[in-house]
Amino acid sequence: MKIQKVAVIGSGTMGNGIAHVFAQYGYDVHLIDINEQALQKALQTISKNMDRQIAKNILTEQDKQQALNRIKTFTNIDNAVTDRDLIVEAATENPTIKLDIFKKIDALAPEHCILASNTSSISITKIAAVTKRPDKVIGMHFMNPVPMMKLVEIINGFKTSSTTNQVITETAKALQKVPVTVNDFPGFVSNKVLMPLINEAIYTLYEGIAGVEEIDTIMKLGMAHPMGPLQLADFIGLDVCLYIMRVLYEGYGNPKYAPCPLLVKMVDSGNLGVKSGMGFYDYSNKDSKELIVAPQFRKHNPVVV
Ligand SMILES: NC(=O)c1ccc[n+]([C@@H]2O[C@H](COP(=O)([O-])OP(=O)(O)OC[C@H]3O[C@@H](n4cnc5c(N)ncnc54)[C@H](O)[C@@H]3O)[C@@H](O)[C@H]2O)c1
The missing domain is CATH 3.40.50.720 (NAD(P)-binding Rossmann-like Domain)
Incomplete structure (x- = not known):
């Protein structure tokens, strides 16, 4: 046909x-x-x-x-x-x-x-x-x-x-x-691979291992990703990322897919990424060509004592 x-x-x-x-x-x-x-x-x-x-x-x-x-x-x-x-x-x-x-x-x-x-x-x-x-x-x-x-x-x-x-x-x-x-299994291939990567980047921030810019720069320059995973999460929408992590968690019944508590907290707060004007980065100034880290994540101390 x-x-x-x-x-x-x-x-x-x-x-x-x-x-x-x-x-x-x-x-x-x-x-x-x-x-x-x-x-x-x-x-x-x-x-x-x-x-x-x-x-x-x-x-x-x-x-x-x-x-x-x-x-x-x-x-x-x-x-x-x-x-x-x-x-x-x-x-x-x-x-x-x-x-x-x-x-x-x-x-x-x-x-x-x-x-x-x-x-x-x-x-x-x-x-x-x-x-x-x-x-x-x-x-x-x-x-x-x-x-x-x-x-x-x-x-x-x-x-x-x-x-x-x-x-x-x-x-x-x-x-x-x-x-x-x-x-046909939860997340198909694209999201079964991409979303845990994004979730792990959020865990890395949550655990204080590195700040937003450090994580995204490492993935961009070190792994040749065109965009860092936190910026990508902002583009996709944090609510969408959380929803898909829950589909993976429920579908496979495996704790490795548990959404990071920081992702849950950001969605609860209404910071959903680009569409809400605020996520890991601050999009409130539409004229700005620079990526500005959101106020909550500006103070990163790289040395954890
Ligand atoms: N946005 C992405 O990056 C992306 C990527 C791949 C797949 N998808 C999938 O594509 C689909 C659409 O996503 P989107 O981002 O375009 O959403 P969207 O919110 O931009 O658009 C959805 C549209 O569907 C319309 N709609 C709702 N109920 C309807 C109905 N009963 N009949 C006809 N129209 C109806 C809404 O009015 C809206 O215009 C979703 O299943 C999403 O998971 C999205």
Whole structure:
């Protein structure tokens, strides 16, 4: 089966990027969100990001107009998925919301349609189980920012068929991405490896072994990471990091995944990273190009007596 008509559910950070790449590579896209403002913002973001691609000679102005013309927006799922070949769900990371969406799209979408989720942490097997087509449910985990990042982590649920996997692998390649298939276990591969690294960096700070800048500098310059783990945690959102650590802790029942008490305390305080203006770094001055350590972490004594 060749995918031609796609629906993307959720037009936030990930949904707009997913709609962007599908439209860029010639797919007909229905972009759906319950929030009209989120849809308008998504179209603006896509347009702005395509301008960046024009500046880099990746797209022409004509390519951009054609791509934008391929995207139609909807605030209601009912009329938006009945003729689709593939639906990629990228709504808020909340199991109740996602299970409701999958029940609904399973009832509305044509029989051949593949239902994919961009979830970072919810079991694909569990999502598939609320549908009557678990063989056609799969994880299609794009990375942020979608137009730039090459990886698509493809997650096979317990009942995902090899045909579904093949179609999604080919589709990811058609978007000029590199698909990598993994099995459905908590955190998949990406977050099972990344989140404990971030949690360990937070433990290292909590234990007073080093300060924020020292930890991030060691990982950047010593391990060639493009960004330190504490800055990355601020970008992802500390609430998201905590949520995923809890999924790993509960899913594997192993104390090595226990979230660091400092991470829990920061989330309790409302310091969630970039989105709240404060995390391990201080983002309150939007004009500042410099990274400023948050007030709570400015006094680090490197010599522990
Ligand atoms: N942000 C990331 O870096 C990232 C990376 C990989 C995967 N993900 C995953 O992608 C998904 C989306 O994350 P995001 O960061 O784009 O979230 P977001 O909060 O930016 O956007 C979510 C959007 O979903 C919409 N929505 C909520 N309920 C809906 C419904 N019933 N129908 C239609 N739309 C609905 C919201 O209005 C919102 O616009 C999540 O599953 C998340 O785990 C996020």
